[in-house]
Amino acid sequence: MTRKSPMTLSGEAPHPCGHCAFYQDSVWQPVEQSGVSTLARSFSRRELDEGEVLFEQGAESGGVYCVSRGLIALRSYQSDGKSTLLKLAYPGEIIGFRSFLDDGPHRTEARALVASRVCIVARRDAKRVVRANPSVLARLASRCIAEIDRSHERIIASATLSNKVRLTEILLQLARHHGARLEGYVEMKLPLSRPDLADLIGVQPETLSRLVKRLEREGEFLFSGRRVKIAETVFDEDGGFGPPIAKRA
Template sequence: MRFTAKMRPKCSECPIRHRAVCARCDDSELTTLEGIKAYRSFAAGDPILRRGDPLTYVASVVRGVATLNKTMEDGRTQMVGMLFPSDFIGRPGRAKIDFDVVAVTDVTLCCFQRKPFESLIETTPHIAQRLLEMSLDELDAARDWMVLLGRKTAREKIATFVEMLVRRQDIEGSAGTDGPLILPLTRDEIADYIGLTLETVSRQLNAMKKEGILRFTDRRRFEIADLAALHLATGDDSEDTLVY
């Protein structure tokens, strides 16, 4: 678990300033946060937190992509979340988490010691409110994913996954807007996220390529050639995406 020297960049210049837990904080609250925060970096593939480990800090993802993984005794694994910049890691009020957090690309975190952060929550309603809002958003996302896992076909799963990627990468601008999209996950990891095998993922991805829905420049880079067809393939209501 390698990490760089602990730096404290100015919150005011932070790229996730307006979307992270601290989104609603005023200047004085930011100053308090700046006092207890520290950046940490992880290389692609590094574990960030392990299931059952004592949770000493909570954090915001500043850069990169991390995943939340649950593994059964016999090795079957299910990814239960992907974290993009501005997403929050850790659970105030509990000392352990029940899944592994892994950096799938190079990741930079903005970390807060758990204890001081917890007392901050009690005294700073702006943080508590934002955290509640973010948790409820995650809950909504988790429930959408339950529909995917329980009821969608392999093709619909892939289409939904790709559409989610587009939405999140667009918002982040994390990959240079409008350039080719990037698959941050291997076929195997995608399979673990949508409840399939890597072979089925590969076949469906190539099927969509042949149908002219996706255009790959490389095994990891691609563009959406036909956004309407992609959405149609998700099985979701046409309105669903427009709600936000």
């Protein structure tokens, strides 16, 4: 295809992730000269429209996917038609590694919730690079650990917290990524539909609607379609994980 890599004048192939904002933490960062050409050969980008599917549940692994822009939802469909939103992947996160590492089919579907860009290293060469460079495998392993931690947190949260509290926490977390700080409150446009949001906390859409109304009645949230305003007080008192939100007031 087209090789639109940023050229270094030294004559050697540049690292395909070299210009990426997440380069330092990239799983491919430890790859040195000998591996870079392999990496570059199988490296590609893909632009996804809102709602577009990156890979289907049950499909074979296409390699290692790294979210570069946007937001990808990982969802599991069951035989009875129900589905569960398992994870939201933000830029810098790796997805599809489960299937890549165990050579099995994807167990989740990956779909863009907003227009997104994903960087892909195709399977064959990704395997080759991983074999040649164990520290890449170590980095993949630490992504696995992060995924385990997140899953455990979710299991604990769903066992100990009320749905209302879980909803507030998820909203605050979303606001940290999508929110803009205005005077006195934080505003954001939800990247999720109501059914998806309901899935995320594990309730029916009707119940979600009622939870939303309860939050509004308590005064610190205000909803209007996908727009949400959150009182700054609630937002700041939240312990907070994840990266800080961009300030563009």
